[in-house]
Amino acid sequence: MQKLKSNMPNMVCVLTVVAVLCGGILAYIYDLTDAPRKAAAENALNAGIEQVMGGKCTVADKKEVKRTVDGKQLTYIIYPTDKGTAVQSTDPNGFGGNLTVLVGFNEAGDILGYTILETAETPGLGAKADTWFQSAENGGTNPKASIIGKNPETANLKVSKDGGDIDAITASTITSRSFLRAVQQAYNTYKENK
Numbered sequence: 001m002q003k004l005k006s007n008m009p010n011m012v013c014v015l016t017v018v019a020v021l022c023g024g025i026l027a028y029i030y031d032l033t034d035a036p037r038k039a040a041a042e043n044a045l046n047a048g049i050e051q052v053m054g055g056k057c058t059v060a061d062k063k064e065v066k067r068t069v070d071g072k073q074l075t076y077i078i079y080p081t082d083k084g085t086a087v088q089s090t091d092p093n094g095f096g097g098n099l100t101v102l103v104g105f106n107e108a109g110d111i112l113g114y115t116i117l118e119t120a121e122t123p124g125l126g127a128k129a130d131t132w133f134q135s136a137e138n139g140g141t142n143p144k145a146s147i148i149g150k151n152p153e154t155a156n157l158k159v160s161k162d163g164g165d166i167d168a169i170t171a172s173t174i175t176s177r178s179f180l181r182a183v184q185q186a187y188n189t190y191k192e193n194k
Contacts, residue, residue: 052104
């Protein structure tokens with residue numbers, strides 16, 4: 001077989017063939033892994049709902065709600081259950097970007113639990129939000145930071161630096177503010193759609 005000449009048309013042709021083949025392989029692999037990725041995300045969400053609601057529960061049909069907060073259009077997802085309501089909320093102002101939480105509320109509006117679904121916060125600092133605001137039974141170490149059992153209607157869910165009732169994560173005030181805003185917005189969405 002004769003070697004191709006090294007000229008512009010031949011180089012463009014070879015590069016195009018390689019790009020099309022690589023794109024096709026990537027598309028095939030993406031399609032092949034699409035169902036397992038969706039199933040894993042669904043399982044993680046179901047586990048998160050059970051965690052924030054305090055155990056096994058039956059989830060009714062979810063409801064998506066669009067709200068404008070600080071001039072930004074945000075989507076909240078409400079998961080009614082037989083034990084209360086779980087609300088997925090995102091605050092786009094975390095130190096590393098979006099901070100998405102799932103918060104469980106009982107009928108009175110008290111926080112049953114929370115889990116962090118998405119975060120890009122600094123490991124060892126802002127990433128501590130997954131346990132920092134928990135009760136002692138759930139791994140929390142600071143009672144003044146726990147939001148479990150509090151009702152956002154009556155509790156001042158702001159960091160103590162801003163006049164609130166909650167201790168911020170040490171050296172992670174921006175993450176703490178973002179987390180508490182996401183929880184408060186989850187409650188506001190829950191209350192408006194109760």
